[in-house]
Amino acid sequence: MDVPRPARTAGGIFHRLDAEWAVLCADPAVRDAVADWLMADHLADGVAAATDGVADSWVRGLGPAQVLAALRPRRGRLTDELADAVLRALLRRAAGADRSATLAARVIVQAMIPAAVRMARGQVRPFGGRCFDHVASVTVAGLFEVARSGRIHTRPGRPAANLALDTLRYVCAELAADHEEHAEDLAAAECLPDTAPGPxxxxxxxxxxxxxxxxxxxxxxxxxxxxxxxxxxxxxxxxxxxxxxxxxxxxxxxxxxxxxxxxxxxxxxxxxxxxxxxxxxxxxxxxxxxxxxxxxxxxxx
Known part of the structure; x- marks a missing residue:
């Protein structure tokens, strides 16, 4: 994706992803590419109707911001039929070998950030080297890899749930491998008693x-x-x-x-x-x- 990279921001990988997302949404070439996808997949009308209160879709043009709004209905959960259809179409494109596959996977990652945050928090441990930033980076990498794998869009059921479960498997495997590699050095630390919970x-x-x-x-x-x-x-x-x-x-x-x-x-x-x-x-x-x-x-x- 030939788009300008935002300056590195503080606050961890999720803040950096949000900053990069703002740059993507502002890029005319990216907006045109996403609009072409929606038209080709016969999803433009549905996304435009779903985002009518978010943006004047047909005046400003459909783009990644409108796709994200359609993918996060009702308190951020991917639950309705349109969200499933849009996510499945993105997963099909992300499984390709051209440059647009990378962009499709990036849109999927942005849509799944709320789930990724919860997943990362659930895998943090007080000992064993599992700080939030490290686990968050592994989680985002896992989301991207699973989105590009081509395994999800062919399955029945909710694509978001399948994507989250496969990503969790990836994260657990990566963290387990990392734990085994450093187990000898961390064995003593993991035997320490938990301290009082901090802020x-x-x-x-x-x-x-x-x-x-x-x-x-x-x-x-x-x-x-x-x-x-x-x-x-x-x-x-x-x-x-x-x-x-x-x-x-x-x-x-x-x-x-x-x-x-x-x-x-x-x-x-x-x-x-x-x-x-x-x-x-x-x-x-x-x-x-x-x-x-x-x-x-x-x-x-």
């Missing part, structure tokens, strides 16, 4: 609690003291990650969270969910199995 961990815990409340994983009202422990917060984070990746449905997430973090009796939980206690127990059992399978993709701390 960063406290802020992350607050984000997890807020996201859990929005997703309905808390039984009633704000998270109580019993739900604020580190183990319970980690479980909530695992459930939220699995829901974002498409491994768990919202009802599955509630079945796990209400039982293990709030100790809600099955009869009460089932009544609130409008089902029977037996059906609720079976849902939780299946959800736990799916969560366990997804969690096994993550290397041990």
């Amino acid at each position: 960063a961990r406290a802020a992350q815990a607050g984000e997890v609690r807020a996201a859990a409340a929005v997703a309905g994983l808390t039984y009633a009202g704000p998270v109580g003291e019993a739900e604020a422990g580190a183990a319970r917060l980690e479980l909530l984070e695992l459930v939220l990650d699995a829901m974002d990746a498409g491994a768990l449905s919202p009802a599955d997430g509630r079945a796990i969270a209400w039982h293990y973090t709030a100790a809600v009796p099955d009869t009460k939980a089932a009544a609130r969910a409008g089902t029977t206690a037996g059906a609720w127990q079976r849902r939780r059992s299946r959800a736990v199995a799916r969560l366990t399978a997804a969690a096994q993709l993550r290397p041990a701390a």
Whole structure:
């Protein structure tokens, strides 16, 4: 892509990606290329209609900014039919061998940044060399590689969920290999006890609690003291990650969270969910199995 590179900015790889994205969106050649893709894939009308409140698409021309707006509907989640169609078309182009494939993969990476941030946070460890910046760089590299691989657009189901799961596998494999390479030097550090959570961990815990409340994983009202422990917060984070990746449905997430973090009796939980206690127990059992399978993709701390 022959576009000017922005000056290196502080704040890590995600801030740099945002700065680069602004340059891409301002480049007329990039806008023309993306508009041609949308026309060729018969997606221009849908993207224009979806972004009508974001920009005057037909006056200013369709481009990467409008594609990103279509890919991030409803609180940043890739959920609707148009978003799936646009992402699948981009994945087909990213699997090519020409210069436009790199641009298509770059658009995909920008669309998946919210998921990449959550993925990177979930893989950070206090010891073992897993600082956020390092894990974030591995995650972005994994997103780009998986987007270019050509494996996702041929699969059934949500392309965003498939993309996130394949990226998580890539990240876990890379971090595990890095851990093995440096295991001897880091063995002593990993045996040190955890210290009290610092400001960063406290802020992350607050984000997890807020996201859990929005997703309905808390039984009633704000998270109580019993739900604020580190183990319970980690479980909530695992459930939220699995829901974002498409491994768990919202009802599955509630079945796990209400039982293990709030100790809600099955009869009460089932009544609130409008089902029977037996059906609720079976849902939780299946959800736990799916969560366990997804969690096994993550290397041990």
